Amino acid sequence: MIPAPRMRPAAFLPVAFLPAVMAGALLASVATARAATPQSLFEDGNAAYKAGHYDQAVAAYQEVLANGIVDPRALYNLGNAYFKMGRIGLAIVQYERALRLAPSDQEIRDNLDLARGQIHDRPPEPELQYPIRVARDTLEMLPSGPLDAAFLVLWFVTAGFAGALPLVGSWDRRRVLALATLAAGLLALTAGAAVAYQVRMEEAAVAIILPDKVDVRSGPGEENTVLFTVHEGTRMELGNRLDTWVQVSLPTGLSGWVPASSVEKV
Amino acid sequence: MIATAHRRALALAGSVCLVAAAVALGSSPVAAQDQVSVRAMVDRQEMSEGEDLRLTVEIIGPSLDKVGPPDMTVLEDFELSAGPSVSTRYQWINGASTSSRSYTYALTPKKLGHVTIPSLGVLVQGRTLRTRPIDVTVGPRGAIRAPNQPPPATPRGAGPREGSQGSQGRQAAPISLRLRAEVDNRSAYVGQQITLRLVLDTQTEVLNAGPLDNPTFPGFWAEEIKLPDQPEVRRVTLDGAPWNEITLMKRALFATTSGSLSIPPMAWQVQVRRRSSDPFESFFFTPTETVTRRSDTLTVTALPLPAAGKPAGFSGAVGSFSLALSTDRTASKVNDAVGLKIKIAGEGSLGSVVAPPIPELADFKRFDPKISSTSSVTDDRLRSEKTWDYVVIPLAPGTQTVPPVEFSFFDPKTKAYRTVASQPVSIQVAKGDETPGSALPVVAQSDVRLLRRDMHYLKLAPDGLRDRSHPFHRSPLFLVLLIVPVAVDLTLWGWARGRDNSPEAARSRRERRARGVARRRLRDARRQMRPPTARAFYASVAQTMTDYVGDKFGAAGAGLTHQKIEELLAGSGAPEELRAAYHHCLEACDFARFAPSSSDEGEMRRVLASAEETLAGLERSLDA
Numbered sequence: 001m002i003p004a005p006r007m008r009p010a011a012f013l014p015v016a017f018l019p020a021v022m023a024g025a026l027l028a029s030v031a032t033a034r035a036a037t038p039q040s041l042f043e044d045g046n047a048a049y050k051a052g053h054y055d056q057a058v059a060a061y062q063e064v065l066a067n068g069i070v071d072p073r074a075l076y077n078l079g080n081a082y083f084k085m086g087r088i089g090l091a092i093v094q095y096e097r098a099l100r101l102a103p104s105d106q107e108i109r110d111n112l113d114l115a116r117g118q119i120h121d122r123p124p125e126p127e128l129q130y131p132i133r134v135a136r137d138t139l140e141m142l143p144s145g146p147l148d149a150a151f152l153v154l155w156f157v158t159a160g161f162a163g164a165l166p167l168v169g170s171w172d173r174r175r176v177l178a179l180a181t182l183a184a185g186l187l188a189l190t191a192g193a194a195v196a197y198q199v200r201m202e203e204a205a206v207a208i209i210l211p212d213k214v215d216v217r218s219g220p221g222e223e224n225t226v227l228f229t230v231h232e233g234t235r236m237e238l239g240n241r242l243d244t245w246v247q248v249s250l251p252t253g254l255s256g257w258v259p260a261s262s263v264e265k266v
Numbered sequence: 267m268i269a270t271a272h273r274r275a276l277a278l279a280g281s282v283c284l285v286a287a288a289v290a291l292g293s294s295p296v297a298a299q300d301q302v303s304v305r306a307m308v309d310r311q312e313m314s315e316g317e318d319l320r321l322t323v324e325i326i327g328p329s330l331d332k333v334g335p336p337d338m339t340v341l342e343d344f345e346l347s348a349g350p351s352v353s354t355r356y357q358w359i360n361g362a363s364t365s366s367r368s369y370t371y372a373l374t375p376k377k378l379g380h381v382t383i384p385s386l387g388v389l390v391q392g393r394t395l396r397t398r399p400i401d402v403t404v405g406p407r408g409a410i411r412a413p414n415q416p417p418p419a420t421p422r423g424a425g426p427r428e429g430s431q432g433s434q435g436r437q438a439a440p441i442s443l444r445l446r447a448e449v450d451n452r453s454a455y456v457g458q459q460i461t462l463r464l465v466l467d468t469q470t471e472v473l474n475a476g477p478l479d480n481p482t483f484p485g486f487w488a489e490e491i492k493l494p495d496q497p498e499v500r501r502v503t504l505d506g507a508p509w510n511e512i513t514l515m516k517r518a519l520f521a522t523t524s525g526s527l528s529i530p531p532m533a534w535q536v537q538v539r540r541r542s543s544d545p546f547e548s549f550f551f552t553p554t555e556t557v558t559r560r561s562d563t564l565t566v567t568a569l570p571l572p573a574a575g576k577p578a579g580f581s582g583a584v585g586s587f588s589l590a591l592s593t594d595r596t597a598s599k600v601n602d603a604v605g606l607k608i609k610i611a612g613e614g615s616l617g618s619v620v621a622p623p624i625p626e627l628a629d630f631k632r633f634d635p636k637i638s639s640t641s642s643v644t645d646d647r648l649r650s651e652k653t654w655d656y657v658v659i660p661l662a663p664g665t666q667t668v669p670p671v672e673f674s675f676f677d678p679k680t681k682a683y684r685t686v687a688s689q690p691v692s693i694q695v696a697k698g699d700e701t702p703g704s705a706l707p708v709v710a711q712s713d714v715r716l717l718r719r720d721m722h723y724l725k726l727a728p729d730g731l732r733d734r735s736h737p738f739h740r741s742p743l744f745l746v747l748l749i750v751p752v753a754v755d756l757t758l759w760g761w762a763r764g765r766d767n768s769p770e771a772a773r774s775r776r777e778r779r780a781r782g783v784a785r786r787r788l789r790d791a792r793r794q795m796r797p798p799t800a801r802a803f804y805a806s807v808a809q810t811m812t813d814y815v816g817d818k819f820g821a822a823g824a825g826l827t828h829q830k831i832e833e834l835l836a837g838s839g840a841p842e843e844l845r846a847a848y849h850h851c852l853e854a855c856d857f858a859r860f861a862p863s864s865s866d867e868g869e870m871r872r873v874l875a876s877a878e879e880t881l882a883g884l885e886r887s888l889d890a
Contacts, residue, residue, distance in 0.1 A: 039727065039730055042727055042731055046724050046726070049724055064731065069731045069732070069733050070733050070734060070735035071727065071732055071733065071734055073727050073731065074727075074731060076724075076725050077724045080721060080723075083721060101737075107725065110721075110722055111721045111722050114720075114721050144737045144738070145737070145738060148738045148739045148744065149738075151739075152744070152747055152748075155748065156747075158751075159751025159754065163751075163754055163758045166758065166763070167758070167762065198737075198739070199740075
C-alpha cells in the first residue's frame with residue numbers, strides 16, 4: 001500500500017496561502033537534496049530495475065514520489081516494476097495515475113492495456129457509437145498543457161471581440177464583430193468542455209482491486225451477502241465510504257461494498 | 267446310445283465312406299428316424315471361474331425347415347458371452363436323409379458352485395421341444411485340473427452324460443488352458459507407455475487362436491506391437507508342472523486421462539488338439555476342440571503429470587526426446603528458398619505435439635510446414651519421430667540467425683520436465699541477383715512486423731523530473747485568467763451604456779436615425795395614397811418632412827415653422843435649390859390639405875416622389 005500522489009485541488013486554494021506552501025515545498029526540496037535528489041533516486045530505481053531487483057526499484061520510485069515529485073515517468077516506471085513483480089493490481093494503479101498526468105503518452109497506454117490483459121475479470125467495454133468513441137478517445141489523448149493554453153487564448157479572443165462591440169459605431173462593422181465573437185465563443189466553449197472533461201477524469205473516484213479475489217457484499221460488513229466476486233486489477237468506481245468499507249460499482253451497474261483496504265484509489 | 271452312434275457315423279462318413287457306411291449300418295438302427303429330436307451338450311461339467319463353457323444345442327431330424335434357434339432367455343446362472351455359431355449337416359444313408367443343426371454358445375458362469383443350464387425350448391414345426399437341464403460345477407479361479415486327472419463328472423440323473431463332444435463312456439482329457447493379461451507397470455504417468463501382454467498358458471497343443479472380438483481399451487490410446495510370425499513359446503513351470511507360455515498379443519498403451527483405469531477382459535477362441543483315447547479317431551483325423559478363454563480385468567493407475575515446474579511450451583509429450591534443427595544450406599541469397607527441418611525423436615508418443623515449436627522469424631517469409639511423423643517399436647517400446655519441414659525465404663541480406671528452438675517434455679524416468687533446445691543456425695544471405703542492365707537491383711519490400719508483444723521499457727528522464735500533479739488548469743492563475751476578460755468586458759459594456767444614456771448621445775442617436783425614420787414614415791404614407799385618405803396622406807408627408815429637420819437639428823418638430831426651418835437649413839449649408847424644393851413640397855402638402863378638391867392620385871405621387879428626393883438630397887448635403 002503506497003500513499004496516493006497528492007493531487008490537491010490547488011485551483012481553489014486561497015491565494016494568501018500560496019507563498020507559505022511554496023516556501024514549504026522549497027524547504028522540503030532543500031532537505032532532500034542533501035540526502036539524494038529525486039533525479040538520482042530515479043536513476044537508482046532504473047538501475048535496480050535493469051538488474052532485476054524490482055523490489056528495490058519500487059522503493060526508489062516511491063521515494064521519488066514521496067518527495068513530492070509526481071512525475072508520470074516515475075509513476076510509469078513504478079508500474080513497470082510492479083508489473084515485473086507480478087503485482088498486476090498495483091501496476092494498473094500506477095499506470096492509471098501516470099496516464100492522468102500524461103494522457104497522450106502511448107507507452108503508458110500500451111502497458112496499461114497489457115496489464116489489463118493479464119487480469120482475470122474481463123473489462124466491460126461500454127457500448128459506444130463510432131463518433132462518440134472517437135470523440136472520447138480524442139479527448140482522452142489531448143495533452144493537458146496545450147489544451148489549457150488553447151482554451152485561454154480562445155477565451156481571450158472571444159472576450160476581446162465582445163468587449164470591442166459597443167466601441168464600434170457602425171452597424172455593419174458591429175455585425176461582423178458580433179459574428180466573430182460568436183465563432184470564437186463556440187471554439188472557446190469546445191476547448192473549455194475538453195478541459196472540463198479532463199478535470200472530471202482527473203477527479204473521477206476510481207479504484208483498483210488489489211487482492212487476488214475480493215467478495216463484493218450487499219452492505220458494509222462481513223455479515224452481508226456476497227453479491228459477486230472481483231479479482232485483482234479490476235477497475236471500480238468508488239461511491240460512499242462507511243468506517244472501513246467503501247461502496248464500489250462496475251460500469252455494468254453491479255455495485256456493492258468491499259473493505260477499504262482491498263482497493264487502491266487511483 | 268443313439269447319439270453316440272450318430273456321432274460315430276458322422277465322423278466316419280467324413281473320412282472313409284465305405285467303412286463308415288458299414289459301421290453305421292451295423293450299429294445304427296435309427297437311420298429311418300423321422301422324429302425330430304433336440305439335445306443340449308456342454309464341453310465340460312467342471313470348470314473354473316473366468317472360463318467359458320461351450321453349450322451346443324443340436325436339432326436332428328429328417329428335415330429342418332421351420333426350426334428356430336433355442337430360447338436362451340431362460341439362462342439365469344450364465345451370461346451369454348458369444349454365439350451362436352450355427353452349423354448344419356446333412357447325410358443320406360440307405361435312402362433316408364438326416365439333417366442336424368447345432369447352435370453353439372459360449373457361456374460365462376455368473377457365480378461359483380453348482381449352476382444349472384435349464385431346459386431350453388426349441389420351436390420345431392410349430393411345437394416346442396425341450397432339452398434336458400445340465401448341472402455344471404464352477405470351481406474357484408485357478409483350480410485348473412491336472413491334465414491326467416479324470417474330471418469328477420457327475421451327470422444329472424441316471425442318464426449318460428451329455429457333455430463334451432468326446433465319445434460317451436470315455437472320459438475326455440481336460441483342456442489345460444489359461445488366458446492372462448499382464449502389464450509391465452501397474453502405475454504410470456498419463457502419456458507414459460504401459461506394455462500390455464496377453465499370454466496363453468497351455469499344457470495342450472494349441473493349433474490356432476483368435477480373438478472373439480476386437481479388444482478395446484477405454485481411457486487409453488493403444489498402439490499395436492507386432493509379434494513375430496512364429497509365435498514365441500516359452501516353457502515355464504507353474505505349480506511344479508510344465509506349461510507353455512504363448513504370447514498372443516502385445517499393445518503399447520498410453521493413458522489419456524489420469525485416475526484408476528481398467529483394461530477390460532479379452533476373450534479368445536483357442537483351437538487345441540484333444541488327446542483322444544480312441545485310437546481310431548486319433549488315427550484318422552485330428553481330434554480338435556475349440557474353447558473360449560477370457561482374461562481378467564486389469565486395473566492400472568494413471569498418475570497426472572505434476573503441475574509444478576511445467577514449462578510454458580509443454581504440449582503433452584511424455585518420454586525422452588531429442589531435438590535437432592537443420593537447414594539444407596548455410597548460405598543463400600535474398601528470395602532464395604532455404605529448407606528448414608525440425609526433428610523431434612525419441613521414446614514415447616508424439617501424437618499430442620501439434621504446435622510446431624518454431625519462433626517467429628524476422629526477415630524471413632515462412633510457409634506452413636510439412637509435418638510427417640513415424641513411429642516404430644523397438645524392444646516393446648514405442649519410438650516416435652516427428653518432423654516439420656519448413657520453407658523459409660530470406661527477405662533481407664546479412665547474417666540471419668534462426669534462434670534456438672525449444673521443446674519441453676516430461677521424463678517419467680526422472681519424474682521431471684525437461685527442455686531440450688537446438689543450436690542456433692546462421693544463414694549467410696547475400697543480396698539477390700542483380701538484373702544486368704538495370705541501374706539498381708529490385709528490392710522486395712516488406713512491412714516491419716511486430717514479432718510479439720511485450721511491455722515497453724522504463725522511461726528515462728534526461729531533462730529532470732518535475733512535479734506534474736498540478737496541471738495549469740488547476741492553478742489560481744488559470745482561474746484569474748478566466749475571470750479577467752469577463753471583468754474587462756463587463757466594465758467596457760457598463761461604460762458604453764452610460765455613454766449612450768447622455769443627452770448628447772440621445773441627440774446624436776436621433777440625428778443618426780432621422781433619415782431611416784423618415785424613409786419608413788414615407789413608406790407608410792404611400793398606403794394612404796388614395797382619394798378618400800388624401801388628407802391624411804398629405805398630413806403624413808408634411809409631418810415626416812418637418813420631423814426630419816427636427817431630428818437632424820435636435821429641435822422639436824411641433825415648434826418648427828417655415829421660417830425656422832429655413833434658418834436651420836441655411837445655417838447648415840444646404841444648397842439653395844434643395845431648400846426651395848423642400849419648401850415647395852411642404853407648401854404643396856399644406857395647400858392640398860386645406861383644398862379638398864385636389865385629391866388627384868397623380869398629384870399625390872408627384873408630391874411623394876418630390877419629398878423622397880428632397881430628403882435624400884438633404885441627407886447627402888447634411889452628412890457632407
